[in-house]
Amino acid sequence: MREVAILGIGQVPVGEHWNKRLVELAGDAVFKALEDAELKRVEALYVGNMMAGQLDKQSHLGALISDWVGFRGIEAMTVEAACASGALALRTAMVAVGSGLVSSALAVGVEKMTDTSPRETTAALATAASADWESIHGVTFVGLNALIMRRYMYEYGWKHEDFAQFSINAHANGAKNPNARFQSPITKEIYKKAAMIADPINLMDASPMGDGAAAAIVVPADLIKGQKGKPVIRIAGSAVATDSLAVHDRHDPLWLAAAEKSANEAYRQADITPNDIDFFEIHDAFSIMAALSLEACGFAERGQGPRLALDGEIGPEGKVPLATMGGLKARGHPVGATGMYQIVETVLQLRGEAGPAQIDDVSIGMAQNIGGSGATIITHILKAE
């Protein structure tokens, strides 16, 4: 495959967009990406989305969005792996361009979650888990993560408040991101006193729903290398790995095997180690997921994820800056769009365009998108060259 780079990015603020339809949100992100890339047209469009069939009564988003943005006729499709659908859109665009099939492709992640009742949205989200072994019992995603977190605390001796820093860091970073759903910092006091959702997960451990869309345009890296003033943000690593949907069926419910596998493959492709990563757009849907992801990706020893946070190493100045623009926790988690928000934010950092959220001296960023409770995990490594 030829080398591939990201030429343009676009996003809409995560929020409750009751005045916009799903196709308009996606379109707004696409138009911004086209403007950013100074392109009028692409040859293919890949949509990351999980729940439009259920919540918007609209499948078939590929053709719909292509037509809406003025590209009627081009190749288009939706890709889905629950909450990891966003990163799949980038992955599919990368393979299409890398293979030589097309010379430009748009990846757009979009989800609309606030037009339906929280009960309906929660039920739709539960389709990411095993229908036969998990959701049939009525357990929600928060419930599943609560079981994992409780077991983790028991196994490794952590207290609930030891996870506080993941949330505090995300909100502090989100406060610097005009596209974040929540833009206020929180304190440890707020974390500790937050309402319990599913013990031990409280409101400050859980990422919020939201409507959103984010997009990126992928082209052959050679195309940009010749162009003056165009930053070359190369996709240096990209890997998908899977695991059982049902958590009970894993060899170790406290180990994200698919994160380990996809991260190691992405490191291999990029020819780097975790030490080379300048910042990590982590899938902090719940604080326990942040801890598990850090461990599986080689940033912390098994059971020691919270230690990094407690030691102050996950902030903008730390060893592994996490969720630099708010993460799922503060930017928000519009499920099928999240993976693309992570990519857009990684590109902003690598270009030095992250505004008040900018981290110094970054050239390699990693983004990891997790589907379900770890059954599909996609790792991307981007390099500014």
Next chain:
Amino acid sequence: MREVAILGIGQVPVGEHWNKRLVELAGDAVFKALEDAELKRVEALYVGNMMAGQLDKQSHLGALISDWVGFRGIEAMTVEAACASGALALRTAMVAVGSGLVSSALAVGVEKMTDTSPRETTAALATAASADWESIHGVTFVGLNALIMRRYMYEYGWKHEDFAQFSINAHANGAKNPNARFQSPITKEIYKKAAMIADPINLMDASPMGDGAAAAIVVPADLIKGQKGKPVIRIAGSAVATDSLAVHDRHDPLWLAAAEKSANEAYRQADITPNDIDFFEIHDAFSIMAALSLEACGFAERGQGPRLALDGEIGPEGKVPLATMGGLKARGHPVGATGMYQIVETVLQLRGEAGPAQIDDVSIGMAQNIGGSGATIITHILKAE
């Protein structure tokens, strides 16, 4: 991209599989494909499915099916473009193998439609149409096709019975296919007296729902060419094109622009003309769709699709044998699986393994999968070499 071929195929009979879950149906097709290919493992798995999130309360099929068939860990995802999802699975597998990303990939289409009430299933199907312009008014897919058929009859002067041969041919062919949902021939009398569903579409114009799964294994063509006794069924052409979801928004509601575009691109890739096609697995979801597809793909003049059928040219001995194993009309239309059934049947014909349904002297077959009322159309051309 390197050349790609189909090494193995598998399918389950289309029917009402109330004793099998969706993952079991998919697994059964996958196991048969693996046995047929004499392979123990593949590196990636792509699932074509439209409605599992809505009807089975189960998204995230890529990881689920990979795990079920014993491939926990491999790259996997779902691809969707409504009723064209099946062919997208093959297309995605082809690009993955063609690009060099993986050296073997499984494409499986699966749908379970009969565990829910017809009302629920019909509502889920309607998400393939435009939610904003079509389904919001309560129009079903049959309704949309009825509007198109009525207009077509008015424009070109055809009577309802002029379409009979599409249905008669499909059922005659389906009678020779042990995997078809309906295996009895019908007469013109039966066609004419069938119950009306949405005037002018009666029961014999419409394809039946069903549960089903079909799979194919894709590998580099070079891999097979060296192996004795292994037929080389090469994917010589593959193209996706799109159109507006809403029929009213097209320049001509009686012209499948996406069929024309994707067929022409597939012809170009395969370096052939429609005259070189030995048989055509057509997307005869409704008899009007068969007529429109024949015209857009260059087999008939505009408005003259039914003429080919009336002249006896669509039967196994005709100029363009259609739906050689029953088509959607008799084999059944388990939506997200249909595109893969078309591929499996094309391979069976090209291998000379179609049993009583076998057509003589075939070396080039075409399969076309249509999503919605023509908004996504995927054309594949397979060559026996």
